[in-house]
Amino acid sequence: MSSQFLLAFFLVLLVLGYGAQGLQQDDPGSPALFGKVQESISSYWDTAKAAAQELYQKTYLTSVDEKLRDMYSKSSAAMSTYAGIFTDQLFTLLKGE
Known part of the structure; x- marks a missing residue:
């Protein structure tokens, strides 16, 4: 509050x-x-x-800080993976077969 x-x-x-x-x-x-x-x-x-x-x-609190760092690293890794997939799909769509 x-x-x-x-x-x-x-x-x-x-x-x-x-x-x-x-x-x-x-x-x-x-x-x-x-x-x-x-x-x-x-x-x-x-x-x-x-x-x-x-x-x-x-x-x-150091434990909260560690959890936030861990959450950031995991989420940034996931976002980079999904961004890579998205760019691959976009290039495939633009380039064609």
Whole structure:
């Protein structure tokens, strides 16, 4: 639940940051206000990133890391096999008999 909340929080900050940047580019009338908003959001973003990194370092499990590496290697091997089969079929289809 907390990881979903953290993800939602990051997404909200990201949207607000891009929104403030877009408003700053669209309305050159008050660049100081938008600059402050963008700087504030950037500060919040950096704080949130630091908190997420700290949380990740606290909850780092080597067994999970090993499982993820194993899953990646197996899935990439399977994908390369299927990509090879697909390219062979495509070349056969294009070349003909």
